[in-house]
Amino acid sequence: MNAPASIPTTAAAKLPAIREQFPTLAQTVHGKPLVYLDNAATTQKPWCVINAIAAYYEHDNSNVHRGVHALSQRATAACEAVRDKVRAFVNAAEPAEILFTSGTTEAINLVASSYGANAVGSGDEIVISTLEHHSNIVPWQLLCERSGAILRVIPISDDGDLDLDAYRGLLNKRTRLVAVGHVCNALGTVNPIHEIIDLAHGNGTPVLVDGAQAIPHMPVDVQALDCDFYAFSGHKVYGPTGIGVLYGKRRLLDAMPPYQGGGDMISSVRFEGTTYNELPYKFEAGTPNIAGAVGLGTAVDFLQTHLPEFIPLEAALMEYAESALAAVDGVTIVGAPQQRVGALSFLIDNVHPHDIGTVVDLQGIAIRAGHHCAQPLMERLGLASTARVSFGIYNTTADIDRLTAAIPEVVRIFG
Amino acid sequence: MLDLAELYQEVILDHNKSPRNFGPMTPPPTHQAEGYNPLCGDRFTVYVRLNDDVIEEIRFEGHGCAISKASASMMTEALQGMGREQAEAMFAEIHDMLTGKRKLDALDTDKLDKLVVLSGVCEFPVRVKCATLAWHAVHSAINTQGPVTTE
Numbered sequence: 001m002n003a004p005a006s007i008p009t010t011a012a013a014k015l016p017a018i019r020e021q022f023p024t025l026a027q028t029v030h031g032k033p034l035v036y037l038d039n040a041a042t043t044q045k046p047w048c049v050i051n052a053i054a055a056y057y058e059h060d061n062s063n064v065h066r067g068v069h070a071l072s073q074r075a076t077a078a079c080e081a082v083r084d085k086v087r088a089f090v091n092a093a094e095p096a097e098i099l100f101t102s103g104t105t106e107a108i109n110l111v112a113s114s115y116g117a118n119a120v121g122s123g124d125e126i127v128i129s130t131l132e133h134h135s136n137i138v139p140w141q142l143l144c145e146r147s148g149a150i151l152r153v154i155p156i157s158d159d160g161d162l163d164l165d166a167y168r169g170l171l172n173k174r175t176r177l178v179a180v181g182h183v184c185n186a187l188g189t190v191n192p193i194h195e196i197i198d199l200a201h202g203n204g205t206p207v208l209v210d211g212a213q214a215i216p217h218m219p220v221d222v223q224a225l226d227c228d229f230y231a232f233s234g235h236k237v238y239g240p241t242g243i244g245v246l247y248g249k250r251r252l253l254d255a256m257p258p259y260q261g262g263g264d265m266i267s268s269v270r271f272e273g274t275t276y277n278e279l280p281y282k283f284e285a286g287t288p289n290i291a292g293a294v295g296l297g298t299a300v301d302f303l304q305t306h307l308p309e310f311i312p313l314e315a316a317l318m319e320y321a322e323s324a325l326a327a328v329d330g331v332t333i334v335g336a337p338q339q340r341v342g343a344l345s346f347l348i349d350n351v352h353p354h355d356i357g358t359v360v361d362l363q364g365i366a367i368r369a370g371h372h373c374a375q376p377l378m379e380r381l382g383l384a385s386t387a388r389v390s391f392g393i394y395n396t397t398a399d400i401d402r403l404t405a406a407i408p409e410v411v412r413i414f415g
Numbered sequence: 416m417l418d419l420a421e422l423y424q425e426v427i428l429d430h431n432k433s434p435r436n437f438g439p440m441t442p443p444p445t446h447q448a449e450g451y452n453p454l455c456g457d458r459f460t461v462y463v464r465l466n467d468d469v470i471e472e473i474r475f476e477g478h479g480c481a482i483s484k485a486s487a488s489m490m491t492e493a494l495q496g497m498g499r500e501q502a503e504a505m506f507a508e509i510h511d512m513l514t515g516k517r518k519l520d521a522l523d524t525d526k527l528d529k530l531v532v533l534s535g536v537c538e539f540p541v542r543v544k545c546a547t548l549a550w551h552a553v554h555s556a557i558n559t560q561g562p563v564t565t566e
Contacts, residue, residue, distance in 0.1 A: 030417060352480035354455050355423075358542065362419050371456045384456040384478055413423055414431070414481060 007316045007397060011309040018306065019394045021046040032364030035399045040185050040213060040343045040390030041368055042235045045299075049239055052298040053291050063287055065264055075290055082297035083280070089300050090230060091221040092247050096279040099246040099253075100288050104212040105135040107231035107246035108179070110283060111208055112139035114256040115177065115229075122148030124176045127205075129154035129162055130380050131184040131191070134373040136210045140179060149176070156380065160187040160335030164195065171203040178207045182214035186345055186372040186388065188318075189337035190214075197227055206252060212236055216392070217314060217341045219307065222247050234292060238393070239299030243292030246283075253279055260285040303393075310393050317391055318344065321400045328407045330415065334386050345372075345386035348407065351414040353387040359413065363406045421535035422542070423481065430485035435492055436474040440464065444472075448559075450552030452544055457483050461491075461552040468499045470557075475549060482533075482542050487549030489530055499557055506554050513537055513546045 019025050024044045027034050036044060056078065062071035064079050083095045092098055101107040120126065126140045126149055144151050152175075154167045162180075171178075178200040182193050193209060200207045206228035211220060215232040222230050229252070234243040248256075258265055258276055262285030267275045276282045318340060325331050325346050334345035348356055357369030368388040371378045378384060389403065444462035451458045457479030464472040473491045478484075490509075494502050509530060511517040515537035524531055536546045 352478075352484075354457075354480040354542070354545065355482070358422065358539065359419060362417060370454065375456070378456065384458070413419070413428065 006319060008309070008312045011313040012396070014309065015313075015394065015396055019396075021048070022394055023047060023050070025394060029364040029366070030362045035365040035402045036392070037389040037395065037399060037403065038366045038368050039216070039392035039395075040236070040372075040388065042241065043216065043238045043392045044394070045240065045295075046238055046302055048302055049295045049298045053240060053295045056291050056294045061291075064290055065281070078297075079288065079290055079293050082293045082300075085297050085300055086245055089304065090245075090247055091223050093223060094250065097247055097250055097253065099248065099280045099283045100293055101231075101244045101246050102242050102289065103233040103235070103244035104210060104231045105139075105244075107229075107244055108136055108208065108210060109139045110246055110259045111177075111179075111229050111231075111248070112143045114259045114283070115206075115252065116143040116147060116149075117257055118255065120147045120149045120176045123174060124149040125152050125170075125172070125174045126150070127152045127154060127167070127170050127175055127178045127180075127200075129167075129180050129191075130156045130377055131160070131162065131187070131189055132179075132181055132374065132376070133185050133210065133212070134375070135212075136179055136181060137376065150174075153376075154180070156377075158335075160184070160189045160337040160381075162189075162191055162196075164192065164199075167196065168199060171199060171205065173203075175200075175203055175205045178205055179210070180207070181210040181212075182220075183211075183217065183341055183343075184337075184374075184377070185213045185343060185390075186374045186377055186386065187335040187337060188213075188340040188343040188345075188390075189335065190339040190341050193225060193227070197225055201226065206249075213342055216303070218311065228252055234296040234299060237296075237299050237303050240292045240295040243289045243296045245296075250279065253283070258285070259283050262286040264288075306393055314341070314391055314395075317395060317397065317400070320397050321389060321391075324400050324404045325407075328404050330411050331407060334381065334383070343388055343390040345388045347383070347386060348410055349415070351410055353385045355414060356387045356407075356410050359410045360403065360406045363402070363409075365403055365406060367403070417538055418535075422539055424532040424535065426489075426529060426532045427481060427485040430488040431481035434475075434484055434488040436495075437488065438474060438476050440472060440474045444474075446556040448552045448556035450477075450548040450555075452479075452483070452548055454544065455480070457545060457548060459483065459487050459549050459552060461487070461549055461556050463553065463556050465499065465557065470494050470497050470499070470502060473553070475552075479548065480542075480545050482536060483545040483548045486533055486546045489533070490549050490553065493528070493530055494553065502553070502557060506550050509533075509550055510547060513543050515543075 022044045060074040062075045064076040087095045152170045155163045197207045208229035209227045211232040230247040235241040265285040330349040332347045353369035440462040446463040459477035462474045
């Protein structure tokens with residue numbers, strides 16, 4: 001298949017050099033060169049990230065905020081430098097508004113637990129949407145069980161877009177928080193997040209944005225968005241697993257009780273009572289994932305370097321994938337949101353997605369098959385599961401061609 | 416190297432396309448249980464009419480991948496007319512085959528008959544739960560009547 005003219009040629013010409021930076025990509029799987037199209041689950045890691053983690057353990061390993069010795073000071077400085085790097089990356093007002101967590105899931109749980117403890121009571125309401133990942137559903141269900149609050153859900157259209165009129169109708173004087181994804185992990189829907197935030201603020205309600213699927217694909221400016229919380233994971237932006245970020249406005253974070261107790265989150269402990277540390281340490285109990293933070297810092301540098309060229313390239317790749325897949329006999333693309341980024345779900349007539357996944361895996365192609373941790377969305381769409389491709393900075397039109405070339409075999413076996 | 420034809424044998428593809436004993440049971444079953452795999456959303460209900468501890472009729476319905484559906488379909492053919500104890504012994508045998516705990520030469524392949532075509536599944540660890548789903552359900556149905564999962 002010929003590449004459409006819309007593929008930006010200068011950026012595409014750099015792809016071989018980018019791919020060389022990812023050691024995992026240079027392997028064969030089941031005897032075929034690997035095509036990795038499961039980036040919404042996790043991205044591969046470039047040498048710079050792998051080397052930064054190794055270098056930290058080789059040279060600077062020690063605990064942070066505890067030692068007067070040189071290594072501890074180096075580790076502390078490295079950690080805090082990453083905090084400020086992340087602050088600049090999302091344009092937060094100050095480093096203290098950047099909390100390290102284990103990932104998006106923990107970031108959301110932190111808000112549900114700490115913000116929920118003070119601000120959410122019986123009869124109050126939390127608004128989420130049909131497009132959410134389980135990690136932006138279950139923490140709120142747990143909060144509702146604890147507090148007697150009620151969970152409200154923004155419905156979607158058949159195309160996979162949020163119903164903003166219905167959303168307006170859900171906001172009321174009992175709405176204590178709106179928690180929505182920036183980009184849907186199953187359909188790739190880009191939500192009109194500015195409008196969602198503006199409407200909530202018009203109602204006096206703060207907004208948490210689950211940015212796990214947005215941060216790898218677009219610049220995010222938390223002050224321009226004026227969101228109250230923004231959560232994302234390191235491992236979806238070419239960083240290591242086990243590190244993520246919660247941005248929160250200082251005013252809200254200051255008013256929230258600690259999430260977990262332990263070392264580092266206190267300024268003094270007496271059996272009669274404990275004084276908590278200041279932001280951000282109030283929310284970072286115990287030894288943090290220091291090597292993870294170091295890796296995240298390097299990953300943020302890497303992403304920022306390549307994002308400007310990746311954005312138009314990925315838009316063209318998505319367009320290419322949509323038309324190439326739709327052109328294959330028996331393939332249906334799931335949803336038609338107004339704006340889609342990162343992920344594309346599809347079905348093949350009479351073939352279960354797991355069987356698609358297994359057949360293409362034997363061709364060396366890694367895709368996701370399943371409910372994508374979005375069971376309520378699947379139920380709304382009347383599906384048990386889908387097959388999903390999702391893009392990273394190293395994907396090419398040749399990757400899509402490999403996938404579309406493998407599908408006739410799937411149809412032949414099961415059709 | 417893994418071989419697709421080992422996993423998706425003709426018999427399996429046939430049962431996937433035309434599942435046997437598929438659909439509700441009339442008169443109603445004496446025992447039933449749901450098999451659910453939360454990982455992929457596959458869900459089957461297995462209906463059993465036990466008469467004097469013999470499986471007089473067995474049917475299933477629901478949705479799942481080719482492996483889970485074919486395994487369920489072949490199971491209904493294999494267990495029809497079996498005593499409860501025989502069925503339990505068959506469950507144990509199949510379970511060992513699918514999980515790779517026992518190789519084919521250590522199993523009673525005469526008794527397993529057509530079901531040996533499912534033995535390729537043990538080379539695909541993530542698909543083992545698909546193949547065992549309906550078997551767990553029938554095991555539960557004739558024992559506890561509760562819903563089961565393969566998790």
